[in-house]
Amino acid sequence: MTEKKTYSGQADTLRQRAEDVFREKAAGMPENVEALSPDEVRQALHELRVHQIRLEMQNEELSRMQAELEASRARYFDLYDLAPIGYFTLSEAGLIMEVNLTAANMLGVARGALVKQPLTRFILPEDRDIYCRRRKLLFETGAPQMCEMRMVKKDAAPFWAQMEARLAQNAEGAPVCRAVMSDITARKRVEAELQQVHDELEHRVTERTVALRRANEERRTDIINRKRVEEIMRRTEENFRRSLDDSPLGVRIVTLEDETIYANQAILDIYGYDSVEELRTTSIKNRYTPQSYAEFKIRRGKRKGDDGPSEYEISIVRKNGEVRHLQVFRKEILWDGERRFQVVYQDITARKQAEEE
Secondary structure, eight states: HHHHHHHHHHHHHHHHHHHHHHHHHHHHHOOGGGGOOHHHHHHHHHHHHHHHHHHHHHHHHHHHHHHHHHHHHHHHIOOOOOTEEEEEEETTTTTTEOOHHHHHHHSSSSSSHHHHHBBBGOOOOHHHHHHHHHHHHHHHOOOEEEEEEEEEOOOOOEEEEEHHHHHHEEEOOOEEEEEEEEHHHHHHHHHHHHHHHHHHHHHHHHHHHHHHHHHHHHHHGGGGGGGHHHHHHHHHHHHHHHHHHHHSEEEEEEEETOOOOEOOOOHHHHHHHHHHHHHSSSOOHHHHHHHHHHHHHHHHHHHHOOOOSSSEEEEETTTTTTTEEEEEEEEEETTTEEEEEEEEEEEEEHHHHHHOO
16 A cells, blocks of 8 residues: 555656646747747757656656565565464564464454454463563563463464564664464474373383393292293283384384394385385485484494483485484383393474474
8 A cells, every 4th residue: 555655646746747847848938839930849849759758768667666566565465474474573562563464363363453462362371471481581681582382262272382583673663572473283292192102112111121020030930930921021022012013103223333123114114215124234324414424423422431312303314315304212221131222213304394484
C-alpha cells in the first residue's frame, strides 16, 4: 500500500512539472500563434516534442521502479510471511509488535489479533519462567538467547517450540527482540522414544548380566544343573540378540579398537551396505567425513585412557556418497564373556537440516 501511494505521488509531481513547463513555454509565445514565423513554430514544436519525450522516458522509469517495488514486495512476502518458521518482533515488555503468517498459524490465531498481545499468553504456565528469564537476559546483556518451551495453540494440544532471539532496534531506535520459533514437537517425541528404547536395552543388558551371574552361581553350587543353566544363558542370549536385531536404531558391538563383532540390519541400512562383511572391510576413514574422522581419532586416544565420551555426534558418508548425521551412545558391556562396547546410532539428519534452515 505504501509503495502504491509513493508511485501515485510521483505521478502527480510529474504531472505538475509538465503543466509548469507548458505554462513557461506558453508564456514566451505570442498570443496570436499566426504571428509566429515558420521557424519559430518549428522551434516551439521541437521543444514541446523534446519535453514530451522526456516525460515519456520519466514515466517509463517510474513504471520500471514500480515493477521492481512490486517484485521486491513479493520476495519479502515469500521470505518473511511464507517462511517455514515463525518470526516475531517483541517489545522489551514482551508484547508482540510484528509476526509472520507462519507464527500466527502455529498459534492458531489471526495475525492482526496477535499484535500488542503478550507472548506469555501463548506459553504454557509451567514454562513461562523459562521464557521470561531468557528475555530478561537478552535485554540486559544483548547476548543471543535460546530456549525450549511448550506453547498453547487455540483449540489444540500444547506443542514444543524452540525460540532463538537476538537484540535489535526498531525504526525509532528502541530496543526490540527479533525471534524465530520452530515447532520441535516431532524432535521431542523422537528423543522420548529414543530414551525409551535406550532404557529398554539397558534393562535387557542388566537382566542378561543378572541371569549370567545367577547361572554361574547355580553352576558352581550344583553341577547337575549345568544343562538348565546353559538353557537359561542360551535363551537370554537369544532374547538379547533378538532385541538388537529388531531394534529400529543402528547397533554395533565392537572391540576397543572399533573392530565390528556384531551389527544389526538398521546400521547396515543407515550406511547403505549389503552385509556386515562390507561394513567390516570398509575403513573408518572412508565411512566418516574428514571432520568426523579427525574427531574419531581424538576419541580413540581418550578411550585408551578410559576417558572417552559415552554420547556424541558423527557425520558419515553412505555407500552412495550421501552424508548423514548420527547421534551415538556408547557403553561397555560383556559379550561372550569378553569386554566389548555396545554402540547405538540414531539418524538425526532431518533435525540437523531443520536447525540449519
